[in-house]
Amino acid sequence: xxxxxxxxxxxxxxxxxxxxxECRSLDFQATTMFWYxxxxxxxxxxxxxxxxxxxATYEQGVEKDKFLINHASLTLSTLTVTSAHPExxxxxxxxxxxxxxxxxxxxxxxxxxxxx
Amino acid sequence: xEDVEQSLFxxxxxxxxxxxxxxxxxxxxxxxxxxxxxxxxxxQLLTYIFSNMDMKQDQRLTVLLNKKDKHLSLRIADTxxxxxxxYFCAESSTDKLIFGTGTRLQVFP
Numbered sequence: 601x602x603x604x605x606x607x608x609x610x611x612x613x614x615x616x617x618x619x620x621x622e623c624r625s626l627d628f629q630a631t632t633m634f635w636y637x638x639x640x641x642x643x644x645x646x647x648x649x650x651x652x653x654x655x656a657t658y659e660q661g662v663e664k665d666k667f668l669i670n671h672a673s674l675t676l677s678t679l680t681v682t683s684a685h686p687e688x689x690x691x692x693x694x695x696x697x698x699x700x701x702x703x704x705x706x707x708x709x710x711x712x713x714x715x716x
Numbered sequence: 717x718e719d720v721e722q723s724l725f726x727x728x729x730x731x732x733x734x735x736x737x738x739x740x741x742x743x744x745x746x747x748x749x750x751x752x753x754x755x756x757x758x759x760q761l762l763t764y765i766f767s768n769m770d771m772k773q774d775q776r777l778t779v780l781l782n783k784k785d786k787h788l789s790l791r792i793a794d795t796x797x798x799x800x801x802x803y804f805c806a807e808s809s810t811d812k813l814i815f816g817t818g819t820r821l822q823v824f825p
Contacts, residue, residue, distance in 0.1 A: 606758070632811070643804065643815045644759075693758050704749060705813055707759040 603627050604696050606708025614716055615686060621679045621711045623694030629674035630696040634705060635667075638691040650677040684715045718742040720807055720816035727822045734795045736819045738788040738805035745807040748781060750790045753802045753818070762790070762803075797823045 605624040613619060623633055631652045636644040648669055649657040656669035666688075668680040681688050691712050695705040719741045728734045740748070746767050751759040765772045765779045765788075772779045778791040788805055800823045805816045 604758075634813075643817050646812055649811065695759075704747075704761050704764050706761060707751070709758040710756070712756070 602709075603706040604694065604708040606694055606711055608711060609709060610712045610714075612714045612716065613684065616683055617715075619681045619684055619713060621681075621692055621694070621713075623677045623679070623696070623708055625675045625696040628696075628698040630677075630698070631674060632697065633671060633677040634695045634697075635669065635677075635679050636693045636695065638693060638710075640691075644693065647679075652677075681713065684713070686715045689713055689715045718807070718809075718814045720805060720814050722803075722805060722816040722819045724817065725820050725822070727824065728795050730795060730797055730823050730825050732795055734790075734792040734799070734821055734823075736790045736792075736803050736805075736821065738790075738816050740786050740788065740805075740807045740814075740816075742807055742809055742814070743786070744809040745786075747808050748779075748788050749806040749808075749813070750777075750779065751804045751806060751815075753804065755801075759804065792821075795821075795823050797825070799823055 607622045633650040635647045637647050638644050646659050647662045650669045650671040652671045658664050671677040691710050693710040695707045697703045697705045721739050749764040750762045752762050753759050763774050776793045780789045802818045802820050804818045806813045
């Protein structure tokens with residue numbers, strides 16, 4: 601069964617709206633979760649590493665104020681795309697891993713975000 | 717920085733074997749992974765191999781690792797139409813995964 605639940609699976613909204621995406625770890629407690637962005641027919645780009653109880657670590661070029669990450673519990677991380685614009689339209693995927701680094705990451709089913 | 721490369725496309729006949737290749741540059745990679753992505757979906761972990769292993773087999777899947785050449789392959793035996801998807805290899809030496817460009821596998825009857 602699914603290890604990671606991501607919600608919603610598809611969002612269409614107007615420009616200027618803020619959108620929240622949830623990522624839940626179902627089978628284990630996850631101190632670390634990851635947020636990726638995928639453009640059509642391209643690979644995954646790591647946006648940020650979400651750490652439970654502390655600030656997220658953002659990759660170079662990713663705007664912290666645009667993509668707000670909150671990891672308030674050991675099973676839930678959220679990504680909020682603030683004041684979304686059409687260029688933010690993309691496929692966003694989260695992942696979790698159990699235990700130490702280098703353990704396999706398990707991915708959610710992704711959220712397709714379309715900004716009109 | 718680290719780089720992971722894959723061929724973009726592979727087409728095979730149903731019942732044949734598929735071999736998807738991947739090369740990487742990070743000599744300190746500790747784990748290497750294969751993920752499958754179907755249209756509009758997330759990534760499904762297929763298998764992974766520790767860098768001190770040469771081969772790992774799991775049912776129809778065989779992973780070969782040539783650490784000297786930094787070359788990883790995934791062989792799918794008796795390929796089925798349900799195997800049509802994009803396959804990503806990924807490597808990690810730290811907390812982060814570095815993904816390849818993805819190989820689109822098309823299986824025809």
